[in-house]
Amino acid sequence: MSTDEHVAPAAAGPGADGDVADRDAPARSAWSVLRPLVLRLHFYAGVLVAPFLLIAATTGLLYAGSYQAEKLLYDHELRVPAGDTKLPLSRQIDAVREAHPEGTISAVRPSPDDTGTTRVLLSGVKGVAEGHTRAVFVDPYTAKVRGALEQYGSTGALPLRTWIDEFHRDLHLGQSGRLYSELAASWLWVITGGGLLLWFARRRRNRRATAESTAPAAGAATPTGGRRRTLALHGGLGVWVAAGLFFLSATGLTWSTYAGANVTDLRAAVGQSTPAVASGLTGEHAGHGAMPGMDMGGPDGGHHATDVGYDAVLRAARAKGLGDPVEIVPPSDPSAAYTVSQIQRSWPEKQDAVAVAPATGEVTDTVRFADYPLLAKLSRWGIDLHTGVLFGIVNQLALVALALSLILLIVWGYRMWWQRGRAGAFGRPLPRGAWRQVPVHVLVPSAVGVAVVGYYLPLLGIPLAAFLAVDIAAGRIAARSA
Numbered sequence: 050m051s052t053d054e055h056v057a058p059a060a061a062g063p064g065a066d067g068d069v070a071d072r073d074a075p076a077r078s079a080w081s082v083l084r085p086l087v088l089r090l091h092f093y094a095g096v097l098v099a100p101f102l103l104i105a106a107t108t109g110l111l112y113a114g115s116y117q118a119e120k121l122l123y124d125h126e127l128r129v130p131a132g133d134t135k136l137p138l139s140r141q142i143d144a145v146r147e148a149h150p151e152g153t154i155s156a157v158r159p160s161p162d163d164t165g166t167t168r169v170l171l172s173g174v175k176g177v178a179e180g181h182t183r184a185v186f187v188d189p190y191t192a193k194v195r196g197a198l199e200q201y202g203s204t205g206a207l208p209l210r211t212w213i214d215e216f217h218r219d220l221h222l223g224q225s226g227r228l229y230s231e232l233a234a235s236w237l238w239v240i241t242g243g244g245l246l247l248w249f250a251r252r253r254r255n256r257r258a259t260a261e262s263t264a265p266a267a268g269a270a271t272p273t274g275g276r277r278r279t280l281a282l283h284g285g286l287g288v289w290v291a292a293g294l295f296f297l298s299a300t301g302l303t304w305s306t307y308a309g310a311n312v313t314d315l316r317a318a319v320g321q322s323t324p325a326v327a328s329g330l331t332g333e334h335a336g337h338g339a340m341p342g343m344d345m346g347g348p349d350g351g352h353h354a355t356d357v358g359y360d361a362v363l364r365a366a367r368a369k370g371l372g373d374p375v376e377i378v379p380p381s382d383p384s385a386a387y388t389v390s391q392i393q394r395s396w397p398e399k400q401d402a403v404a405v406a407p408a409t410g411e412v413t414d415t416v417r418f419a420d421y422p423l424l425a426k427l428s429r430w431g432i433d434l435h436t437g438v439l440f441g442i443v444n445q446l447a448l449v450a451l452a453l454s455l456i457l458l459i460v461w462g463y464r465m466w467w468q469r470g471r472a473g474a475f476g477r478p479l480p481r482g483a484w485r486q487v488p489v490h491v492l493v494p495s496a497v498g499v500a501v502v503g504y505y506l507p508l509l510g511i512p513l514a515a516f517l518a519v520d521i522a523a524g525r526i527a528a529r530s531a
Contacts, residue, residue: 080250082486091243093516094236096466099459101233102240106459108217109297110452113437113445115210123207125195131163132190138167138359144192145169145185154379155182157359158205158392160189161374170200181211204394204438227306228508234301235308235509241287241294248284276468283461290454297451300435302506303428311505321424326402327414328386357410362387365405365412372399380407386414394438400429 120127138159146154152171160167167189170182177183177199184200184207187193201211219226302308316322359377366375366389378388386406391399400418405411421429433439437448484492503510 082488082491084247084250085486086484087243087246091240091247094240094243095459095462097512097516098233098236098240099462101229102237102455103459104220105217105230105233106452106455108213110449110456111213112210112217113448113452115213116437116445117442119207119210122209123198126186126198126207127166128164129166129188129190129195135160135189136192138363141167141187141189141192142169142359144194145187148194149183149185149197151175152177152183156379157377159363159373159375159377165189166195168200168205203392204436205392224306230301231305231308232508232512234298234305235506236512237301238295238298239509241291241298244284244287245291248288251284276465279461279465279468283458283465286454286461287458290451290458293447293451294455296431297435300431303431305508307507308505316424316428319424321422323425323428324416324421326388326390326404326416328380328388328404330384330386330406330413356407361410362389362405362407365389365410366403369401369403369412369415371401371403374399391418394433395441396439398429398433398439 138157142154142157149171152174154169155172156170158168158170166186169185169187171185172182174183178201181199181201183197184205185197186195188195198207199211200207202214206214215221218230220229303312313322359379362377363375366377371389371391374392376390376392378390380387386404388402388404390402393399398418400421402416403412404414406413418426418429430439434444435448437445440447487495499513500510503513
């Protein structure tokens with residue numbers, strides 16, 4: 050049995066390493082020359098990026114559980130006893146404005162079911178963080194205000210989930226903190242892909258060796274403990290969850306700072322951007338809408354004397370087939386319309402939207418989710434699956450399992466790094482020079498491909514270039530010293 054057979058790596062983590070040469074493979078097969086390079090990249094990427102992945106996995110685990118925790122913690126604000134008849138939306142909004150006259154209404158989310166409260170969102174409120182709103186919850190049957198909480202994002206995250214979400218996204222460090230999560234997402238698919246290649250190659254080699262070998266000598270035993278056992282656990286779990294890790298990496302990149310911007314530009318270039326309902330008014334509808342800053346001036350909770358009000362706007366949206374849950378956004382200026390959008394992110398998704406003229410209550414534009422371009426639909430589904438809302442509690446449990454698996458892979462990977470030390474040398478590194486074994490006709494196209502990917506994923510390309518520069522410099526220093 051070759052030394053390599055004891056150390057072949059698996060799907061993710063820093064400790065999946067081994068001897069540089071596959072001595073049992075054909076002399077110059079494609080894999081025999083690429084394996085040392087893949088192995089070195091997998092090992093060092095795991096060692097260096099695993100701390101960022103560990104943070105992302107831990108905070109993602111917390112986020113997956115935050116939906117259910119939010120329902121329990123804010124039950125008083127979110128739920129009410131079912132009544133007989135819901136009051137007009139304008140009555141509910143009037144009650145909110147009487148209790149909370151601060152700020153302006155930025156959106157209204159009518160009660161989505163028999164026990165749900167109506168949520169009125171106020172922007173420009175002193176003490177509320179930029180980009181956040183104050184959500185005021187009102188009983189749709191009695192118009193009694195049940196509380197107010199700060200809210201963030203299109204999913205209506207309340208303080209607990211908002212805090213965990215920002216911790217997962219940027220460690221509460223602002224825009225610069227988002228680099229950590231983009232770095233983790235940029236390298237996760239590389240580490241996972243490299244681990245899969247190494248694991249399947251090892252499996253194929255072991256099968257070939259088993260078929261060609263004779264019966265073991267009497268008393269001979271196959272080692273099952275120590276590093277080999279850790280490798281088996283690391284590799285087996287890595288293969289099982291590899292598809293989920295690829296998914297988390299891809300969807301995480303779609304709304305990252307730099308790679309996400311490139312994805313958005315690419316979608317726009319091929320005509321796959323997410324469509325938006327046209328809220329501007331033209332012709333006979335123009336000039337009769339709401340006046341900016343004149344909140345709740347009309348008798349129906351509208352913006353202006355000629356405003357038909359929220360109830361009429363909601364009726365117009367219902368007539369176009371927009372069922373609960375919906376969000377109504379008032380006009381931003383006299384030339385704008387109300388927009389009513391479905392906000393159900395669970396399956397089946399409801400994402401239709403209409404624009405309604407304030408003066409007449411007529412629908413001026415309609416956008417159907419069924420008409421979204423394919424990439425727009427995939428992006429929507431991918432993000433909602435990543436955040437745990439597409440399939441509800443099942444989705445969240447799957448994310449919990451993925452996060453726990455990634456944590457275990459990292460722990461086992463570092464354990465293998467520890468166990469790899471020989472003669473007391475902790476974490477003995479892999480030898481340099483793997484790239485010299487790759488033929489030019491393979492190395493050059495591979496380098497070009499890596500450069501292209503690194504350009505579009507800068508937090509993959511820049512660290513990789515830095516690692517290569519440091520590695521080359523260290524190699525030259527070591528050579529001169531020798």
